[in-house]
Amino acid sequence: MADTTRFYIGGRWVAPHGADRAPVINPADLSTVAEVALGNADDAEAAIATARAAFGSWSQVRPAERLSLIRAIHEALIARNDEIADAISAEMGAPQGLARRAQAPSGPQHFGEIIRVMETFAFEEPLGTTLLRHEPIGVCVLITPWNWPMNQIATKVAPALAAGCTMVLKPSELAPIDAAILAEVIDSVGVPPGVFNLVHGTGPGIGDALTRHPDVDMVSFTGSTRAGVAISMNAAPTVKRVALELGGKSANIVLPDADLAKAIPASVRGCMGNSGQSCNAPTRLLVPRTRLAEVHALAAQAANALSVGLPASDPFMGPIANAAQHRRVVGMIEQAIAEGATLLAGGPECPEELKPGLFVRPTVLGDVTPAMTVAREEVFGPVLSIIAYDTVEQAVQIANDTPYGLSGYVWGADLDACRDVAARLRTGMVHLNGASLDSAAPFGGYKMSGNGREWGVYGLREFLEVKSVYGGAA
Structure with missing residues (x-):
């Protein structure tokens, strides 16, 4: 070495x-x-x-x-x-x-x-x-x-x-x-x-x-x-x-006509990849209130299906990278629950078989409001916050109500509608319907x-x- x-x-x-x-x-x-x-x-x-x-x-x-x-x-x-x-x-x-x-x-x-x-x-x-x-x-x-x-x-x-x-x-x-x-x-x-x-x-x-x-x-x-x-x-x-x-606190807006069976599992995996330790991770999942129960079920199912383990076993997720970050992630999950979020999957406890490693299970939080700490501060860990909206205009307002502006995500059946939302997001990047990063395109953000x-x-x-x-x- x-x-x-x-x-x-x-x-x-x-x-x-x-x-x-x-x-x-x-x-x-x-x-x-x-x-x-x-x-x-x-x-x-x-x-x-x-x-x-x-x-x-x-x-x-x-x-x-x-x-x-x-x-x-x-x-x-x-x-x-x-x-x-x-x-x-x-x-x-x-x-x-x-x-x-x-x-x-x-x-x-x-x-x-x-x-x-x-x-x-x-x-x-x-x-x-x-x-x-x-x-x-x-x-x-x-x-x-x-x-x-x-x-x-x-x-x-x-x-x-x-x-x-x-x-x-x-x-x-x-x-x-x-x-x-x-x-x-x-x-x-x-x-x-x-x-x-x-x-x-x-x-x-x-x-x-x-x-x-x-x-x-x-x-x-x-x-x-x-x-x-x-x-x-x-x-x-x-x-x-x-x-x-x-830093980033990227919003992931699921429009009312989106295919939830495709959008939600992909959004969960996008948030949890690299153990959630990516500045552009889609950590705020904004969904229509009328479809909230369906989203909760799909997100929990997707998170529970992700493997967590030692790096050599090639799981989907390994540990959190260092002790200080592990403490922060665990503390943010605990604080979110204390503030009223509902734990739908995962949680702050390390799986017993993986101790003493710095592991956190893929965590999905429901009933998150825009004012909660977990919705405002960067967690930098495998934690997804689901936030309901009533109108697309409200979703855009929630997405932009942050000091950060690195990335954004939009899912919807109508590409023109997705582009319209992307144009209103105050971020340096926007992914439409799961599109990948492009190494030829500029990477960077607005605001803080x-x-x-x-x-x-x-x-x-x-x-x-x-x-x-x-x-x-x-």
Whole structure:
């Protein structure tokens, strides 16, 4: 397994300045699978200085040469898919099937999309007699979470490399192993020293030093809204660009003419996938009051049919990824019941046979009102809240009555009606009738779900400045 006790800085594996370490815990059985070094401000300084020194030369490398290196990374990630999947399964509890077929492949998926974008992207283009140049923004700090670790790393590293930026990656200290594997890949394909740097640590221990540093031009962060606000405040004095992909409380509106037999089981699975630990999960199920009893029965049946177990047995759901998150999920379920929600399936208790792992059964709550805590705060666990509405207009109002605006979902037989509802949702994304994500389309949200966009050409543009050269196209 990749070594997470060292940092990758300037093309070399180096010891951290301090001696602090933390265990990496497998949430399925609470065993220690690795140790991770916890960096400090001295490590941040070293990594940023190295990235700054490398920027001058890397930013001038021809796009075709950068593309060649990105292709090599893409191929190496595919070759190491199962190793990456095993790391993700061990560090955050993803079931083997999910880890092998979705979590690990998301890395080459986003590198592959950037390859397709780079093949046609115009880094120079005329606008009348003016020449527009798309230039790398500079030194970037990339901070990524534990829930989809390789996915979130790739959506930042791939476009940053393509743009000609240099970078310092700080993955979650709770799930650092797959990031170390990526560093090995980048080293093996010959990316120049200093272009990509990897450090580990906590937000207070090293993250603050990274995001405040005056030699950093951009911070790209995925994680909680609370942390995103803190990062924005750190970056403000030096007016850095800040791209944030934050929390969500996505509404899933089932229109009166929807096929419930199809929509409800699919909605339950969509909420519970990855143990509910996806920022865009459809956690608020809004249904016509006249069909509420039918929805309750279908949702409970669908949730009870989902398997929960050790990752190696390849269940639908594994554990919650860490102890702090497990406590939050259990507490939110208990609070919802105390506030008057009806427990239709699941509940806060861990199945006896899975102890001491951090497991929560797929939980469905009925009789939820928009004012309840579980309907307003992000749970980030396998908890579905069913909320009744009387009119479609009311459903849209309930859906938008949240500080978040990451994603939305609409089910209905009339596609034009679905599109009309989608147009009124204040979210960065909307899925109609179970449509999948598209890696070429922009991923990101409105309001307190963040700013900026990731994936494809929109993700690449986040790492570019635009320069107007007047008379340059004459």
